[in-house]
Amino acid sequence: MFSLPDVIEPSVSACSKAQSQLMRALGSRVQIGAEISDDYQTDDSGIIGKRPIAVVLAETEQDLQTALRIAAETEVPIVPRAGGSGRTGGAVPAATGIVLATLGMNRPIELDRGEGSLVVAPGARLSEIHSLVESEGWFYPPDPNSAELCCIAGNVAENAAGPRAFKYGSTRDYVLGLDVFLMGGQKLFAGRRTRKGVTGYDIVSLLVGSEGTLGVFGNVTLKLIPKPASILTMLCSFSQMSDAARAVERVVLARFSPRCIEFLDEKTVSVMREHGTSVAEGTQALLLLEFDGSEAECERQAEEVGNLCVAAGAVDVRVALLAEQRKMLWNTRKQMSHAVRKRALHKISEDVVVPRRSLLELIDEVRRLGDIYQIDTLCYGHAGDGNLHVNFLWNTDEELPRVDGAVRDLFHKTIALGGTLSGEHGIGLLKAPFLGLEQSAPLVDLQRRIKDTFDPKGILNPGKIFPSPGRPNTHGSC
Amino acid sequence: MFSLPDVIEPSVSACSKAQSQLMRALGSRVQIGAEISDDYQTDDSGIIGKRPIAVVLAETEQDLQTALRIAAETEVPIVPRAGGSGRTGGAVPAATGIVLATLGMNRPIELDRGEGSLVVAPGARLSEIHSLVESEGWFYPPDPNSAELCCIAGNVAENAAGPRAFKYGSTRDYVLGLDVFLMGGQKLFAGRRTRKGVTGYDIVSLLVGSEGTLGVFGNVTLKLIPKPASILTMLCSFSQMSDAARAVERVVLARFSPRCIEFLDEKTVSVMREHGTSVAEGTQALLLLEFDGSEAECERQAEEVGNLCVAAGAVDVRVALLAEQRKMLWNTRKQMSHAVRKRALHKISEDVVVPRRSLLELIDEVRRLGDIYQIDTLCYGHAGDGNLHVNFLWNTDEELPRVDGAVRDLFHKTIALGGTLSGEHGIGLLKAPFLGLEQSAPLVDLQRRIKDTFDPKGILNPGKIFPSPGRPNTHGSC
Numbered sequence: 028m029f030s031l032p033d034v035i036e037p038s039v040s041a042c043s044k045a046q047s048q049l050m051r052a053l054g055s056r057v058q059i060g061a062e063i064s065d066d067y068q069t070d071d072s073g074i075i076g077k078r079p080i081a082v083v084l085a086e087t088e089q090d091l092q093t094a095l096r097i098a099a100e101t102e103v104p105i106v107p108r109a110g111g112s113g114r115t116g117g118a119v120p121a122a123t124g125i126v127l128a129t130l131g132m133n134r135p136i137e138l139d140r141g142e143g144s145l146v147v148a149p150g151a152r153l154s155e156i157h158s159l160v161e162s163e164g165w166f167y168p169p170d171p172n173s174a175e176l177c178c179i180a181g182n183v184a185e186n187a188a189g190p191r192a193f194k195y196g197s198t199r200d201y202v203l204g205l206d207v208f209l210m211g212g213q214k215l216f217a218g219r220r221t222r223k224g225v226t227g228y229d230i231v232s233l234l235v236g237s238e239g240t241l242g243v244f245g246n247v248t249l250k251l252i253p254k255p256a257s258i259l260t261m262l263c264s265f266s267q268m269s270d271a272a273r274a275v276e277r278v279v280l281a282r283f284s285p286r287c288i289e290f291l292d293e294k295t296v297s298v299m300r301e302h303g304t305s306v307a308e309g310t311q312a313l314l315l316l317e318f319d320g321s322e323a324e325c326e327r328q329a330e331e332v333g334n335l336c337v338a339a340g341a342v343d344v345r346v347a348l349l350a351e352q353r354k355m356l357w358n359t360r361k362q363m364s365h366a367v368r369k370r371a372l373h374k375i376s377e378d379v380v381v382p383r384r385s386l387l388e389l390i391d392e393v394r395r396l397g398d399i400y401q402i403d404t405l406c407y408g409h410a411g412d413g414n415l416h417v418n419f420l421w422n423t424d425e426e427l428p429r430v431d432g433a434v435r436d437l438f439h440k441t442i443a444l445g446g447t448l449s450g451e452h453g454i455g456l457l458k459a460p461f462l463g464l465e466q467s468a469p470l471v472d473l474q475r476r477i478k479d480t481f482d483p484k485g486i487l488n489p490g491k492i493f494p495s496p497g498r499p500n501t502h503g504s505c
Numbered sequence: 506m507f508s509l510p511d512v513i514e515p516s517v518s519a520c521s522k523a524q525s526q527l528m529r530a531l532g533s534r535v536q537i538g539a540e541i542s543d544d545y546q547t548d549d550s551g552i553i554g555k556r557p558i559a560v561v562l563a564e565t566e567q568d569l570q571t572a573l574r575i576a577a578e579t580e581v582p583i584v585p586r587a588g589g590s591g592r593t594g595g596a597v598p599a600a601t602g603i604v605l606a607t608l609g610m611n612r613p614i615e616l617d618r619g620e621g622s623l624v625v626a627p628g629a630r631l632s633e634i635h636s637l638v639e640s641e642g643w644f645y646p647p648d649p650n651s652a653e654l655c656c657i658a659g660n661v662a663e664n665a666a667g668p669r670a671f672k673y674g675s676t677r678d679y680v681l682g683l684d685v686f687l688m689g690g691q692k693l694f695a696g697r698r699t700r701k702g703v704t705g706y707d708i709v710s711l712l713v714g715s716e717g718t719l720g721v722f723g724n725v726t727l728k729l730i731p732k733p734a735s736i737l738t739m740l741c742s743f744s745q746m747s748d749a750a751r752a753v754e755r756v757v758l759a760r761f762s763p764r765c766i767e768f769l770d771e772k773t774v775s776v777m778r779e780h781g782t783s784v785a786e787g788t789q790a791l792l793l794l795e796f797d798g799s800e801a802e803c804e805r806q807a808e809e810v811g812n813l814c815v816a817a818g819a820v821d822v823r824v825a826l827l828a829e830q831r832k833m834l835w836n837t838r839k840q841m842s843h844a845v846r847k848r849a850l851h852k853i854s855e856d857v858v859v860p861r862r863s864l865l866e867l868i869d870e871v872r873r874l875g876d877i878y879q880i881d882t883l884c885y886g887h888a889g890d891g892n893l894h895v896n897f898l899w900n901t902d903e904e905l906p907r908v909d910g911a912v913r914d915l916f917h918k919t920i921a922l923g924g925t926l927s928g929e930h931g932i933g934l935l936k937a938p939f940l941g942l943e944q945s946a947p948l949v950d951l952q953r954r955i956k957d958t959f960d961p962k963g964i965l966n967p968g969k970i971f972p973s974p975g976r977p978n979t980h981g982s983c
Contacts, residue, residue, distance in 0.1 A: 139860075140758075141754065141757070141758060141860075141861070141862045142860050142861055142862060143757065143760075164760055165760070185703065186703045186707075188701060188703075192701060193700075196678075197701065197703075199707065199710070200674070200678065209951075213947055215945060215947055215948045215951065216945065216948070217948060219858075219925045220860065220923055221858040221859065221860055221890070221891055221892075221923070221924055221925050221928075222671075222858070222861070222889075222890045222891060222892075223666060223670060223675065223858050223887070223890040223891070223892050223925075223928040223929065224858055224925035224927065224928060225663065225664045225666075225675070225714050225927050225928065225929055225930070225931050225932075226925050226926050226927050226932060226936075226940070226943055226944065227932065227940065227944055227948075227949070227952055227970060228711055228714065228715055228719075228952045228955060228956075228970075229664075229677065229710045229711055229713065229714055230948070230951065230952065232677070232707045232710030232711065233706055233707055233710065233711050235707065236703050236706065236707055237706055241706075252762075253760030253761070253762055254760070276619065279619070279620075279621065280618070280619060282621075282642055282643070282731030282732070283731070284730075284731055320798075320802070321802060321805065323801060323802075324798070324799060324801075324802055327799065380697075380699040380700070380701050380702055381699065382617075382619075382620050382698065382699055383619070383620060383700070384619045384620060409701075411700075412699075412700045412701040413699055413700060413701070414699075414700075414701050445698055445699070446699055447697045447699050447701075447702035447704050448704050449702065449703050449704050450699075450701040450702060450703065451701065451703055452703070453703050454703075454704060454705065458704075462704070462705065465704055466704065466705055467693060467694065469691055469693055470693050470694070470695060470705075470708070471705070473687075473693065473708065473958070473959075474705055474706050474708065476958045477706060477955060477958055478706075480951070480954045480955055480958055481951075492705060492706075
């Protein structure tokens with residue numbers, strides 16, 4: 028059973044002081060009491076956090092600074108929130124306090140056409156960024172499934188990735204510089220606006236993926252790359268899971284560079300069928316591959332990789348020739364998380380990563396855990412990176428201890444295979460109890476000391492990433 | 506005139522205590538007194554630092570730990586040193602103390618053929634890494650000119666780049682994980698061995714480019730990418746500097762992705778001629794472009810980019826068809842720094858970066874500075890990234906104040922153009938006095954606090970990156 032971590036709660040008087048100061052300073056941009064939607068207590072992790080004492084709907088940098096100043100002065104915890112589409116509870120308040128929502132700060136979006144860079148406000152939607160830059164012949168690769176909902180500030184906080192990360196990397200690889208607002212409200216510009224630069228420590232990379240625990244993000248400067256001329260999408264069906272895993276290994280070994288290699292297991296395939304995707308009979312596993320570059324390059328790679336998949340045992344290889352077909356395939360893939368949710372009342376999705384050669388072993392382990400713990404399981408994900416989304420599904424609270432056991436065993440197996448707890452969702456609240464499984468105590472201590480440097484009172488998004496003292500390696504689900 | 510920064514010097518008794526402890530613990534792997542080569546007082550910056558009281562020629566991780574423990578216990582400064590080919594004095598002792606040389610730790614180099622990753626010891630030579638991975642069909646892109654001399658630990662410390670960074674990025678983009686030894690000797694593994702991972706703060710990126718001020722590096726895990734099938738190199742001559750700059754802008758705007766776009770000015774061209782490279786008459790500027798990918802892709806890009814260069818005013822376009830021609834071109838380019846050194850007794854090379862559209866303005870400024878200060882100047886560098894190597898040459902000490910003035914003005918202009926002080930050499934000793942030109946005082950303070958987290962006594966490579974208190978924005982040359 029997941030329970031919120033032990034964090035220091037603010038006093039009642041501190042809370043009411045913070046409320047009145049916020050209202051005085053920010054007026055209608057502050058909500059309190061019954062005005063506050065329940066949405067601010069949760070995010071796409073499904074965890075229900077503490078009810079906020081105030082929600083600041085920031086519209087300007089000054090609003091961010093004011094909120095951070097009041098939080099610091101009153102010592103009331105504050106949680107930054109962008110699109111609210113995170114999967115591990117990064118935006119869920121673990122302590123009673125203020126939610127600082129930056130969704131309203133969605134302008135300007137400024138494209139520097141010559142330099143190939145983009146300055147975006149923290150609340151800019153990822154899908155809007157994609158449309159803008161692609162219409163100008165540029166490309167911003169990170170593509171988490173939540174692109175229609177998520178905002179750049181959240182992408183930066185979680186170091187968001189997505190299928191194209193196989194070829195193009197994650198958000199961190201594209202952030203040149205950013206404005207960050209520290210506890211107390213001080214504004215800093217970290218990084219640079221040029222393509223290259225090594226002046227001082229890489230504070231930008233430290234901030235990217237810091238899950239809202241070090242600072243609150245303002246404008247972000249992104250590096251763009253040229254938009255590929257052509258894209259070609261291919262769907263390969265396998266009658267054996269092991270054949271699909273072997274195909275992934277062979278594609279990597281043969282050093283092809285598709286931009287995505289997505290794996291989908293049998294149960295995921297049945298979800299795809301339910302959503303109208305035509306998949307060959309007897310398919311136990313699918314690979315969804317995508318190539319980009321010149322048209323000739325795409326065709327050459329697709330042909331060679333298609334042959335390689337057939338040699339590995341593919342029973343069917345289809346190329347999505349039309350943009351419409353491509354779109355449908357990806358829509359189905361991108362809706363998978365929500366479609367899977369309909370199979371049961373509850374699900375948890377763990378985005379573990381293992382060395383690519385260990386993919387089949389991990390998939391087998393997931394099946395084994397499903398059998399042992401008698402839980403419905405389902406896997407899909409970014410096979411090219413060794414990054415699986417392992418889903419455990421259940422309906423009743425009685426099943427929870429078994430789900431907990433399966434999740435715990437999955438993490439142990441992942442680490443034993445030389446893997447990592449999270450490929451793109453972050454640690455947040457859900458995985459914090461397990462941090463010590465992957466990282467040594469001195470490394471965790473070092474990170475805590477860095478956190479103290481930014482936030483000595485521990486009131487910026489408390490309870491995230493680091494396990495609560497005295498509650499190591501326990502875990503629950505939601 | 507460059508002078509070493511004000512740093513705290515150890516007491517004589519602390520030094521002799523450190524010497525005797527080191528000798529007792531490490532025996533013949535410690536040099537003291539006359540045994541110590543003068544080389545350990547300097548690096549490729551030419552700065553002469555303090556004479557070390559001891560040089561530890563580390564062969565094992567245990568040696569690193571012992572040296573760091575003794576340094577911490579006796580409070581004697583310690584400076585890590587890899588290949589000694591740095592350009593800003595990162596390995597030059599600013600304080601009397603210990604030099605910790607990791608050049609001898611050059612084994613193992615372990616290629617994981619399936620995963621496409623490589624574990625290398627800190628003293629592994631970059632050229633050796635290139636040969637090994639390329640012979641197996643993999644590719645490690647960073648290629649500083651010093652590849653024959655530099656070691657991976659130094660590349661990591663400085664976030665080394667090189668011409669191919671235009672397409673492929675810098676060292677930081679390829680470090681998945683590393684062993685780091687902290688002051689006192691504690692060993693940590695930071696990062697991961699998988700392709701992807703977002704567990705905790707990105708300590709790896711913080712360490713990469715930290716110039717030996719946060720920790721000493723042990724084994725490094727590098728990400729590899731598939732080796733491109735073909736390479737095509739092209740040399741375009743321009744009779745006007747402005748035409749070459751315009752060509753760079755057009756190539757970028759047309760969204761081609763050569764792996765390198767190197768610019769060389771008129772004086773650099775004359776150095777190339779002296780070294781036997783045939784260059785068209787009347788050439789005032791050269792662009793050296795390189796394409797990689799499939800053979801067809803290289804040819805298509807070269808043809809289109811060649812046409813584009815001609816349209817921008819190129820008077821001559823040559824393609825290096827033979828591997829031998831390619832090698833000769835690059836050898837000349839890579840030897841440029843040392844060849845230029847022969848034009849005068851002294852030189853300083855500043856690796857500033859500006860937005861690409863401002864390249865011509867910067868080049869013009871360098872010429873203007875040469876005229877104003879009556880100093881020989883020369884420019885070349887990674888034009889695709891907006892990263893120029895601006896060389897100032899002089900012969901007598903009398904010229905030094907003028908060199909200082911030119912360097913100072915160059916940095917001011919770079920910052921005014923929205924640029925950064927260093928694209929790949931780092932800040933080290935040479936640029937530390939100028940850090941405040943680019944970075945705000947609160948950002949510098951934040952970095953100092955992070956440094957304190959790792960090294961509270963300030964004895965790990967002191968005097969680097971951060972300006973000495975009370976000596977801001979003065980600068981000299983060596």
